[in-house]
Each structure stands twice: as C-alpha cells, then as structure tokens.
Amino acid sequence: MPEAGRQGKDAALVQAMFDRVAPRYDLANAILSLGQDAHWRRVTAAGALPSAAVCLDVASGPGNVAQALLAAGAERVIALDLSLGMLRVGVRRGLPDVDWVQGTALQLPLADASVDVVTISFGLRNVPDAETALDEFARVLRPGGRLVIAEFAAPTWAPFRTLYSEYLMRLLPRVAELVSSDGRSYRYLAESILAWPDRATLAGWLTTAGFLDVRVKDLSGGIVALHRGIRTG
Numbered sequence: 001m002p003e004a005g006r007q008g009k010d011a012a013l014v015q016a017m018f019d020r021v022a023p024r025y026d027l028a029n030a031i032l033s034l035g036q037d038a039h040w041r042r043v044t045a046a047g048a049l050p051s052a053a054v055c056l057d058v059a060s061g062p063g064n065v066a067q068a069l070l071a072a073g074a075e076r077v078i079a080l081d082l083s084l085g086m087l088r089v090g091v092r093r094g095l096p097d098v099d100w101v102q103g104t105a106l107q108l109p110l111a112d113a114s115v116d117v118v119t120i121s122f123g124l125r126n127v128p129d130a131e132t133a134l135d136e137f138a139r140v141l142r143p144g145g146r147l148v149i150a151e152f153a154a155p156t157w158a159p160f161r162t163l164y165s166e167y168l169m170r171l172l173p174r175v176a177e178l179v180s181s182d183g184r185s186y187r188y189l190a191e192s193i194l195a196w197p198d199r200a201t202l203a204g205w206l207t208t209a210g211f212l213d214v215r216v217k218d219l220s221g222g223i224v225a226l227h228r229g230i231r232t233g
Contacts, residue, residue, distance in 0.1 A: 011082060036223075105124075131209070147227075150225075212231075
C-alpha cells in the first residue's frame, strides 16, 4: 500500500490500488459519502465555469466529473488518470466529447497553455508531490484559465470533526470491505484524508504556483473544501 502522508507515495502502488477498486468505485463512493459525492461533483464542475471550454480533469477515475463538466457546457474534456482500470470503466460509458488519457499529474502530456480549465477531485492528496502538480496545472492552463480542486478537509465544527475522524478510521473501512471487498485500500484513503494539509496551506501552494484570486468554499460542513484559482497572464 502507498504511504498516507505527503512523502513516499509510490505511483505504481497508487495505480494498483485504484485498479483494484475501479469495478465498484462509484457504488462505494455513493454509500460511503451518504450520497453527497454527486453534489460535490456538480459544485466542482459549476465552479470551473466550463461553458464552451476545453477542460482537463485530472485523476478523473471513471469520468464522473468529466460528465458533470460536459453537462455544464464544456466543449471537450480530457479525462486523465493513472489507473487503466478506472479509465476502462469510463470508456465503457461512451461519453461524448471525452478523450481518455493515462498519465500522471506530475508530467501532463499536454502543451503549454492548451486548456481553459483544470479540475481535480479527491486526487491531489494521492500525488507524490502536490506542489509540482500545481505547477503543471499552471503550465497547461491558458492565461485567465481556472483551476478547481475538490479535496477532503477537516470539518469546521470541532465536535463534528471528532466524530468524522472516528468514522474515517473505524467505520469507513468496515463498510468499504462489505461494499468493495477492499477495506485495506479504503483504510489508506481514510488515513490520507487525515494526513492532508489544511485549507490555508493548500491555498498558499496555489498562490506560489502563480494562481490569483484564490478562493475556498466549504461543502457538507467542511468535509470537502473547494479551492479555485485563476491562472496569471
């Protein structure tokens, strides 16, 4: 299994983990999020303002955010993921105007200033070097382009934060074992959520990478934090 913290993530281990969970990924997400995952995807897509835009969705998985971007008016979506298993699930959906690409956030197979929007949902914490990934996002975005990051966060209300931590470490892997038969992978995912830096740290990384007007929006009591920034000219 990959390490939960920022250091030591092995791309091959992350890829293998997501290949394993791909067949029942959507079902597990819906159950474990109590149905909130669809709402998070819609808000992520809407925040990207994708109308008539060429979009890159990083860590796209089976293309749920890519589909939401198209529904919000995107012209075309490049759905990039490290996991071939995830991409195969997405390809079988037959989504129009989606290009499926295997690749890593650390070395995007795209030209400079070639897309209008970059989104990444619940995938940045699985990248070995998140700050390098942000530099890559800035590289491929056109001046004035938008980056939207949806990532798990610590709830803003302290009593709920304690309850949420207990859920992540105790209940989530057990439920995942029943739903996906891979509780071990979901235990890693729970640990990676708790190890992820706070909102202010991520906002600072965006500013350092050259993004302006960085804004943060909390969803579902702060379980998810949405970060948005504008690529400088």
